[in-house]
Amino acid sequence: MITSDLNTEIWVISDTHLIADSLHDNGQAFSRMQKTSQGKDLYYQETALAAFARMAEKKRPAAIVVTGDVTFNGERVSAEKFAQIFSKMTTTKLLVVPGNHDIFDGWAREFHGKKQYYAGEISPRFWKMIFNKCYRIAESEDDSSLAYSVKLNSQYLLLMLDSNYYGKEETTEAPHTRGGINKEQLKWIEGQLKYASKENLRPIIFMHHNLYAHNPAVDRGYVLDNANELRRLCSRYNVKLAFSGHIHAQNILGPQDMTPTTEIVTSSFGSNDQGYGVVRLHSRHITYIRKEFNMAAYLTEKEKQDYTLLHFRDYLETLQLGTIAADLMQSDLKKNHNNLDLIRKMGKLFAKMNYNFYTGYNHLSEAELSKIRSSEEYKVLIKQHPEYRLYLKTLYDTSSHSNLQARINY
DSSP, rough: OOOSSSSSEEEEEEOOOOOOOOGOOOOOOHHHHHHSSSSSOOOOOHHHHHHHHHHHHHHHEEEEEEESSOBBBBBBBHHHHHHHHHTTTSSSEEEEEEOTTTOTTTTOOOEEETTEEEOOOOHHHHHHHHHHHHHHHHSOOOOTTSOOEEESSSSEEEEEEBOOOSSOOSSOOOOOOOOOOHHHHHHHHHHHHHHHHTTTEEEEESSSSSSSSSSSSOOOOTOOTHHHHHHHHHOOOOOEEEESSSOOOOOEOOOTTBBOOEEEEOOOOOOOTTTTEEEEEEEEEEEEEEEEEOGGOOTTTTGGGGGHTHHHHHHHHHHHHHHHHHEEEEHHHTTTOOHHHHHHHHHHHHHHHHHHHHHHHOOOOOOHHHHHHHHHHHHHHHOOOGGGHHHHHHHSSSSSSSSEEEEEEE
């Protein structure tokens, strides 16, 4: 049991995608990788995570939970560095589950000068060794996967699931995007849910892949292949809360059909605005609120000399918006080469719509949406990219719920 407190707090982050500083020299090859990393920051994550650990040491949540993609591409050295960074916390426990980029990822690389080289990958055995503190406090472990359970306090049981597909040895192949829960793990999960019911514990699920489709236009590879089987267990044992990551977007979906589970997906800590979830657990309810990490307050004196680190959220936003806009603008230059101003407006609009979805600030009124959809840049964007019509329509949420906070009642 992590804590005896009945009223306690845990933090949730996801998709940190850390590549250890020792795996690159800031050279040409690494610079190329940063430019193709889809808006993820690769340069400063060691510093950012160390600052986050310092904040945890000061504020003392019971645990920090990481819902997968701990590493950039499954480099063993990156996982070891991640564990080392958080090992300095004296009161807060670190709880991690793997993501699709963590175990036997054939893209694991290190970068020196103009070249990249294969880096040591993470096997399931190495994962357990690196994050052995997680498994040492486990209530139970699944023999068929990297899943385990942890008793938070006398009221809550945390189910840390392994939703990833990976082989039995190192590979040179790309990591799987899709995920699922194997049959043996499903049996173990049901056993844990029975145990929770018997002991009057409330189960909470943590995993990398999603239980629900949080964007109907982009759900393939993100929702569990066998989500229905896990949903049935959630229904049978009244699982009211689940956390996941993978889509790099902040989103909350309440109970769906016969499933009583609210699922909260946390955006990528390595991009966007360094969002993290604060989960407060009480006897009769749980509250969740998304916060943005203000890194400047937890930098060392030496780090504060770096302008980028002092203004890190601005850097991340510029990186993300610039990457999305540039990708669209590049594809449209041939079609609208005589109207560069329109291309810039289209890129800016497309980037901002995506960014609002990723950060959870996508709750717009119908009037605001109507203004966007009546703009020239939106109309041209839809005309020239009909494949984006449904996607853009789904990026904004006009329902009554927030994607930034939630309350679960028992």
